[in-house]
Amino acid sequence: MEGILNWHAALPELVLALAAMALLMLGVFLRRGATDIVSPLSVGTLALTAVLVLGSDRPRVAFGGLFLVDDFAVFVKTAVLGAAAFALVLSLEWNRRERIERFEYPILVLFAALGMLMMVSANDLMSLYVGLELSSLSLYVLAAVRRDDLRASEAGLKYFVLGALASAMMLYGMSLTYGFAGTTRYEGIASAIGAGPMAIGLVVGLCFVAAGLAFKVSAVPFHMWTPDVYEGAPTPVTAFFSVAPKFAAIAVLMRVLAGPFGAAVAQWTQIIVLLAIASMLVGAFAALRQVNIKRLMAYSSIGHVGYALIGLAAGGEEGLRSVLLYMTIYVVMNLGVFGCIVAMHRQGGACERIEDLAGLSETAPGLALAMAVLMFAMAGIPPLAGFFAKLWVFLAAIEAGLWPLAVVGVLASVVSAFYYLRIVKVMYFDKPVGAFEALHGGVAVVVAFSSILTAGFVLLPSPLLMAAGGAARSLLVP
Amino acid sequence: MIVTLAFYAFAAVLIAAAAMVVLARNPVHAVLYLILAFFNAAALFLLAGAEFLAMILVIVYVGAVAVLFLFVVMMLDVNFAELREGFVRYLPIGAVVGVILAAELLFLASVWSLSAEAPRLLAEPVPAGVDNTTALGLILYTDYFYLFQASGVILLVAMIGAIVLTLRDRPGVKRQDVAAQTARRVEDTLALVKMKPGSGMIVVPKPEASRGEERERAVEHTPHGGH
Numbered sequence: 001m002e003g004i005l006n007w008h009a010a011l012p013e014l015v016l017a018l019a020a021m022a023l024l025m026l027g028v029f030l031r032r033g034a035t036d037i038v039s040p041l042s043v044g045t046l047a048l049t050a051v052l053v054l055g056s057d058r059p060r061v062a063f064g065g066l067f068l069v070d071d072f073a074v075f076v077k078t079a080v081l082g083a084a085a086f087a088l089v090l091s092l093e094w095n096r097r098e099r100i101e102r103f104e105y106p107i108l109v110l111f112a113a114l115g116m117l118m119m120v121s122a123n124d125l126m127s128l129y130v131g132l133e134l135s136s137l138s139l140y141v142l143a144a145v146r147r148d149d150l151r152a153s154e155a156g157l158k159y160f161v162l163g164a165l166a167s168a169m170m171l172y173g174m175s176l177t178y179g180f181a182g183t184t185r186y187e188g189i190a191s192a193i194g195a196g197p198m199a200i201g202l203v204v205g206l207c208f209v210a211a212g213l214a215f216k217v218s219a220v221p222f223h224m225w226t227p228d229v230y231e232g233a234p235t236p237v238t239a240f241f242s243v244a245p246k247f248a249a250i251a252v253l254m255r256v257l258a259g260p261f262g263a264a265v266a267q268w269t270q271i272i273v274l275l276a277i278a279s280m281l282v283g284a285f286a287a288l289r290q291v292n293i294k295r296l297m298a299y300s301s302i303g304h305v306g307y308a309l310i311g312l313a314a315g316g317e318e319g320l321r322s323v324l325l326y327m328t329i330y331v332v333m334n335l336g337v338f339g340c341i342v343a344m345h346r347q348g349g350a351c352e353r354i355e356d357l358a359g360l361s362e363t364a365p366g367l368a369l370a371m372a373v374l375m376f377a378m379a380g381i382p383p384l385a386g387f388f389a390k391l392w393v394f395l396a397a398i399e400a401g402l403w404p405l406a407v408v409g410v411l412a413s414v415v416s417a418f419y420y421l422r423i424v425k426v427m428y429f430d431k432p433v434g435a436f437e438a439l440h441g442g443v444a445v446v447v448a449f450s451s452i453l454t455a456g457f458v459l460l461p462s463p464l465l466m467a468a469g470g471a472a473r474s475l476l477v478p
Numbered sequence: 479m480i481v482t483l484a485f486y487a488f489a490a491v492l493i494a495a496a497a498m499v500v501l502a503r504n505p506v507h508a509v510l511y512l513i514l515a516f517f518n519a520a521a522l523f524l525l526a527g528a529e530f531l532a533m534i535l536v537i538v539y540v541g542a543v544a545v546l547f548l549f550v551v552m553m554l555d556v557n558f559a560e561l562r563e564g565f566v567r568y569l570p571i572g573a574v575v576g577v578i579l580a581a582e583l584l585f586l587a588s589v590w591s592l593s594a595e596a597p598r599l600l601a602e603p604v605p606a607g608v609d610n611t612t613a614l615g616l617i618l619y620t621d622y623f624y625l626f627q628a629s630g631v632i633l634l635v636a637m638i639g640a641i642v643l644t645l646r647d648r649p650g651v652k653r654q655d656v657a658a659q660t661a662r663r664v665e666d667t668l669a670l671v672k673m674k675p676g677s678g679m680i681v682v683p684k685p686e687a688s689r690g691e692e693r694e695r696a697v698e699h700t701p702h703g704g705h
Contacts, residue, residue: 017631064624127625134628137632141642147642200590
């Protein structure tokens with residue numbers, strides 16, 4: 001059975017699934033105080049899975065071609081697992097303070113991460129869908145985990161209904177693809193498209209699949225759920241939403257468009273160009289008037305997805321590499337920003353307004369400095385990591401001849417610099433409104449890790465560049 | 479001949495039942511018609527040789543989904559007549575949308591063409607001498623083992639989610655505590671008192687109660703008692 005089942009290739013996923021179930025049992029039987037034990041163990045499980053992912057043999061195909069491990073999958077999986085682990089660390093103290101410390105929370109994060117690993121490794125539309133549903137279902141529950149809060153329940157319900165609609169659209173596209181190509185396997189679809197003039201059903205199928213995935217990455221015009229869900233969900237959940245699922249969904253979009261639909265590049269480039277331009281503009285202009293920092297970050301994430309999609313539209317090894325670099329740097333920066341937002345807590349509850357940050361440089365100079373570094377990086381100010389992320393994406397676009405995209409991108413990032421820098425201004429030049437509670441150790445570690453990586457990336461960029469380059473190459477040459 | 483007759487009979491009942499689902503005024507009747515429609519669809523599956531799908535349809539849709547609908551309809555007491563009030567008003571727009579959709583479908587059907595590779599990729603070898611359920615099982619537990627297990631994990635997550643979002647620990651709920659029950663001893667609850675004939679009723683001091691609640695009650699209601 002070695003050649004057919006080949007389950008060793010999926011060892012990290014198996015370990016993650018079994019550990020999640022074991023921790024679930026542990027939590028159920030411990031009852032009181034279970035969260036304090038299950039949460040650190042869950043972080044450990046994610047770290048262990050990341051180690052197993054990094055050590056896996058590749059390229060490997062398992063389960064009769066449904067599952068694929070290559071450099072691309074390893075790169076994305078490591079980032080997703082790291083993002084999930086850090087987002088979980090952010091939740092430890094928060095959940096205790098907000099009285100939502102339930103042991104199911106880390107378990108659901110584990111299952112969501114499992115679903116993301118499965119969809120990144122999918123080599124078949126069916127395994128893609130199953131992985132996507134597993135992660136989405138866990139995320140719907142996580143959004144509504146603070147069930148006594150009206151906004152959180154609204155966020156969960158909205159996310160669920162719209163997410164189900166997006167899944168249905170994607171399934172419809174997959175069924176059309178299957179109907180016209182005769183298979184759901186990626187290689188089969190690629191050869192069916194490459195064999196001759198593209199059937200109309202395949203084009204329609206491609207559009208629907210791309211639309212469903214665009215919903216998951218919250219690209220405009222499929223972004224309507226993002227601000228409400230980001231605002232309503234508990235802050236650590238929002239942090240998780242804005243990093244891990246986003247990276248996984250972008251990776252799936254890359255794999256599907258570059259793999260099975262690789263021959264239809266003329267058809268999907270226009271879709272991606274449109275999504276990228278709309279996302280960048282909405283992300284830049286709609287964020288200007290926000291007063292709630294989580295809503296601001298929602299629009300910011302929409303904008304960042306737009307920039308990442310530029311690289312995908314450019315295509316080729318250069319373009320795909322720039323997407324991976326962009327998303328990795330985005331994930332690191334975003335984790336730090338959300339660490340700062342989690343730290344915004346005064347006596348009597350969490351603060352979410354931008355003006356609550358006023359005078360942070362006097363009350364908490366370290367936190368203010370970290371936040372300022374991250375905001376400058378998000379805006380794309382030169383020596384910081386965010387600048388290089390944007391630079392590579394724009395370079396890829398210009399080399400591919402998509403200079404209008406690069407122009408819109410630069411203009412949008414000028415506009416978006418306004419609201420990033422406004423936060424710095426509020427922190428450093430406005431009158432203090434009172435100190436936040438002391439920083440929790442885990443949150444401090446995440447913020448420090450993120451801001452130091454963001455600031456120091458320029459000193460040692462080569463490991464990330466090499467890894468992303470290898471991953472992009474493996475996507476193009478199977 | 480028989481098969482053709484059976485097909486038309488089941489198909490006619492199916493369509494009639496489906497129409498009644500939409501047209502019935504009473505929502506409970508609508509659900510009952512839905513069950514009838516499911517049964518007839520199952521019969522059509524049987525005629526087509528897909529006996530597994532037929533049984534699944536009966537077990538899952540009639541056994542679980544339709545019964546669930548029935549519960550919801552009966553418990554929520556939705557006034558469907560009210561929901562249908564705007565029907566005539568929205569009819570023209572609905573008709574326009576329907577016509578456009580039909581035209582698009584016709585257009586799609588006219589340009590329908592499979593990709594050149596599709597027939598080759600679709601040609602799955604059908605194992606000889608194996609019936610449909612066995613064939614499904616053979617493929618589900620081998621080729622699609624991964625998807626089968628992953629679907630199980632999805633159902634597990636759905637279960638966890640339902641519990642997380644709905645289970646509440648309500649204070650003051652009286653639960654049976656088996657350990658406390660079995661740990662109770664005779665002397666905690668029962669006192670044997672020697673009575674002289676003809677001396678009348680006396681209030682017996684209540685023995686040390688095992689539960690605080692009972693002790694309180696005893697103090698409250700038997701002022702003569704005490705401990």
